[in-house]
Amino acid sequence: MTKHLISFFFAILLIGLASCLNEKEDLSNNPHPSAVSIQTNTLAPDIESTVFTIDETNLTISNSDSIAYNSRIDKLVPVFSFAEGVEQILINGTIWNTTDSIDFSSPVIIQFKAKDKLTTAEYTFKVNKHTVDPEAxxxxxxxxxxxxxxxxxxxxxxxxxxxxxxxxxxxxxxxxxxxxxxxxxxxxxxxxxxxxxxxxxxxxxxxxxxxxxxxxxxxxxxxxxxxxxxxxxxxxxxxxxxxxxxxxxxxxxxxxxxxxxxxxxxxxxxxxxxxxxxxxxxxxxxxxxxxxxxxxxxxxxxxxxxxxxxxxxxxxxxxxxxxxxxxxxxxxxxxxxxxxxxxxxxxxxxxxxxxxxxxxxxxxxxxxxxxxxxxxxxxxxxxxxxxxxxxxxxxxxxxxxxxxxxxxxxxxxxxxxxxxxxxxxxxxxxxxxxx
Structure with a gap:
């Protein structure tokens, strides 16, 4: 009888462990963003309509058509979309809450951590703006x-x-x-x-x-x-x-x-x-x-x-x-x-x-x-x-x-x-x- 009880509890333990393992296996290991935009900002006209390209090979995010010369890019809030979500986003090594503005005056290093908490991708995010005054x-x-x-x-x-x-x-x-x-x-x-x-x-x-x-x-x-x-x-x-x-x-x-x-x-x-x-x-x-x-x-x-x-x-x-x-x-x-x-x-x-x-x-x-x-x-x-x-x-x-x-x-x-x-x-x- 005791032997059967031990076998029963051991089976239950194996089932629970397998369930946990399967649950972990179901967590996404894809840290890459699928789309990027920037919230409307009066100091950077039309920034919300600017198209940003995600390069998963070179791990870069940038805009090919530079924004206006007089735009301020030191307080921008990016918006990321993901196919399966992410666990965490770090900006220059610091955890980001997704609402704080970011200074894009120079390229920003952004790390995305997948839902599996193991897989990461580190992107360089650069906002290009004209360095020469177009109206001069x-x-x-x-x-x-x-x-x-x-x-x-x-x-x-x-x-x-x-x-x-x-x-x-x-x-x-x-x-x-x-x-x-x-x-x-x-x-x-x-x-x-x-x-x-x-x-x-x-x-x-x-x-x-x-x-x-x-x-x-x-x-x-x-x-x-x-x-x-x-x-x-x-x-x-x-x-x-x-x-x-x-x-x-x-x-x-x-x-x-x-x-x-x-x-x-x-x-x-x-x-x-x-x-x-x-x-x-x-x-x-x-x-x-x-x-x-x-x-x-x-x-x-x-x-x-x-x-x-x-x-x-x-x-x-x-x-x-x-x-x-x-x-x-x-x-x-x-x-x-x-x-x-x-x-x-x-x-x-x-x-x-x-x-x-x-x-x-x-x-x-x-x-x-x-x-x-x-x-x-x-x-x-x-x-x-x-x-x-x-x-x-x-x-x-x-x-x-x-x-x-x-x-x-x-x-x-x-x-x-x-x-x-x-x-x-x-x-x-x-x-x-x-x-």
Whole structure:
């Protein structure tokens, strides 16, 4: 009887032990996370939608598309998912409660312990963020002097047919120089017709300008020009813009100032409307832009009117004949009473470089508008001009086909005409996804 009882209890013990062993064998030995995300954090915009890749071979977790440059990553809370759960998570050797924030300013070592309490996997978790400010403009000086010409009176330039073309006024001659990189320039060549260089403008597949004799002229290379209007009845003054497949030009006729349209297809010039006394069209800063809907729009920023009176304003037009002053109060003109500034459209924003005050004091600062010229603010330090450029007015400015900004020459604070060449590159245009 005793022998049978011992056998019975021994059998019970074996069954219990086997049950415990089976229970332990059922515990997962998989410590690897199946998915990773990071909780929403106002200091790291869109971090919650950032995709993190888990590499079980190299035991790494990282994001290939870097998060924003200004994001703070020193207080982030990751969220891990597991196929069968884990027993414990250690952050840099310390047990983590899954709710405390973690400093990801440098790579973090995370150890996952499986449910079996034996199997572990140690991952390096790195949150990649841009180390270069995407909104900053990086400036490079391409040339100290683009020309050896002396006694220059005025200069202007534009981007046309994959190259920069500069027009230099010297006496009764207009010289033309070209470059595709800003460093090397062709030898100065005299144009066959002297120009008012400040009037040059690209219209369709040609360059338009006004000659010294106040005729409207056109060229396909900037050197050889042909006269569109030879009549002395109209004395053309300036070309405002190219819109609606027409060029829009200001001219005098019988002592009245009109806006004319020029249709290059029909080769016709049409008198459209008289010019308002409030519209600046002399020594004015001009820029072409696009609205949010992709509609072309022209902007005229501060200049002089037909009475040669300074007008401090921002006028815009989508038609060329009808212009609206988008800033009606001078007090709202945050960039102040300045003329001879350089207006540029870049990255869906208007930039205004330098210029001079009403007292003819040159300026170095840069102003920016993100709403098509309605409001302006001083640009952040990452978009300001290099100190080496100094305070200048009448700088040549344009954006090439690769979205590179060019600033050339201008007049310094001492009244000297400069001929250096600078290129500015918005960093974001060179960003690529990180692997």
């Amino acid at each position: 403009i990086t400036w490079t000086k391409r040339a100290d002097n683009f020309t050896n010409l002396t006694n220059i009176e005025e200069m202007a330039g534009l981007w046309f047919q994959s190259q920069a073309i500069l027009f230099v006024q010297k006496g009764n001659e207009t010289f033309v120089l070209k470059s595709n990189n800003g460093q090397t320039w062709t030898e100065a060549t005299s144009s066959n017709i002297p120009l008012e260089v400040s009037t040059i403008l690209v219209h369709k597949n040609a360059i338009l300008a006004i000659s010294k004799n106040h005729h409207l002229i056109t060229s396909v290379d900037g050197i050889n020009w042909s006269i569109i209007s030879s009549s002395d009845e109209i004395s053309f003054i300036n070309i405002l813009c190219s819109l609606q497949n027409k060029a829009w030009i200001v001219g005098d006729k019988n002592n009245i100032t009109y806006i004319y349209s020029y249709n290059s297809e029909s080769e016709t010039i049409t008198e459209v409307t008289t010019v308002s006394d409030k519209l600046p069209y002399i020594e004015v800063s001009k820029a072409m832009m696009k609205t949010k809907n992709g509609i072309e729009k022209s902007v005229l920023i501060s200049g002089k009117n037909n009475n040669d009176t300074p007008v401090y304003s921002v006028f815009s037009s989508m038609t060329g004949d009808y212009w609206v002053n988008v800033i009606t109060e001078t007090a709202s003109l945050t960039f102040g009473e300045r003329i001879h500034a350089t207006a540029i459209w870049l990255d869906s924003k208007l930039l205004l470089f330098g210029g001079s005050t009403a007292n003819n004091n040159n300026l170095l600062d840069v102003y920016i508008s993100s709403d098509e010229g309605y409001t302006w603010e001083i640009a952040s330090s990452n978009k300001q001009l290099p100190v080496e450029i100094g305070a200048r007015k009448k700088m040549i400015g344009f954006v090439d086909s690769n979205n590179t900004l060019w600033l050339i020459g201008g007049i310094d604070a001492l009244g000297n005409i400069q001929s250096d060449v600078w290129q500015g590159r918005l960093n974001k245009f060179d960003f690529i996804k990180q692997d």
